[in-house]
Amino acid sequence: MKMTLSKLKQLDHPVDKLMLVSLCSMSYQLYAEDNGERFAVYNNDGDKIISHSLEQGKSLIHKINCKSAVLYQQLPYDEACATIEGEMSPVMEIPISTH
Numbered sequence: 001m002k003m004t005l006s007k008l009k010q011l012d013h014p015v016d017k018l019m020l021v022s023l024c025s026m027s028y029q030l031y032a033e034d035n036g037e038r039f040a041v042y043n044n045d046g047d048k049i050i051s052h053s054l055e056q057g058k059s060l061i062h063k064i065n066c067k068s069a070v071l072y073q074q075l076p077y078d079e080a081c082a083t084i085e086g087e088m089s090p091v092m093e094i095p096i097s098t099h
Helices: 005-009 054-060 076-080
Strands: 015-024 027-034 037-042 066-072 093-095
Touching: 005 037, 015 054, 027 054, 027 066
Parallel strands: 015 066
Antiparallel strands: 015 027, 027 037, 066 093
């Protein structure tokens, strides 16, 4: 599934989980999980939503209705090895506040 940030904000129900996935030391890509499906979130131009600080990422998801929000830190093994598209290990999920 592919969803834009504006459509995510317009959902009539809280999304199950928002994830700021650490790409490197100061870049975070926004993912969401809803009804058992995990997907990247895009802007209206079709580009993946990437923030360059944790605070910027938190401000992006500030007004999105969600059940939980987490910072997702991939393990070094996951970053070094090729993984299947969309596959992530939940080992390092740290709850973050969106309000």
